Amino acid sequence: EPEVTQTPSHQVTQMGQEVILRCVPISNHLYFYWYRQILGQKVEFLVSFYNNEISEKSEIFDDQFSVERPDGSNFTLKIRSTKLEDSAMYFCASSEARRGLKDEQYFGPGTRLTVT
């Protein structure tokens, strides 16, 4: 069964450094998402992406975040200058449609980001 994959599984970085989290969505999916889960807290929506541009974003997704689909398979989340509070599990998700029959979001296993 097709699945969303994410690399790396765990990333440790120093405060102020840039990180790029990578995701490979399911191949026929058109809608892509990033979520994060700070330890002990809820899974929170960051951003959705369609047709090479951001569709929606939350208040969390400020100027230090960016997303990109650099090629036909990868979907990346970049954090320009990491802060301690960026430490979290980051989940990528993809869906075939935005609404309707095939709108289920399929999630990857997550990347645990630790900022020291």
Added chain:
Amino acid sequence: AQSVTQLGSHVSVSEGALVLLRCNYSSSVPPYLFWYVQYPNQGLQLLLKYTTGATLVKGINGFEAEFKKSETSFHLTKPSAHMSDAAEYFCAVRGNNNDMRFGAGTRLTVKP
């Protein structure tokens, strides 16, 4: 705005016993509701979803959930727990921006 609340951060049942995980929602429009499961070191896997139509929704692994508008609830049940059901379960509602809004999660422990 849409949101969900999961009652009980940790539920423990014996193998073979009924599983009941509680979720209440808040929504100003007819909600789209979901249950996801997360096994250790894995992603979130969709168990079932409710959009419209039949209020009793059957999902994978023998789980089902019933949408009750009068109680604003969408509780997840399974008649007989297996050891393999031990995991974290998340209730979620679709937001206006097509974002998924998750509850805090309920960790299910199954005792032999």
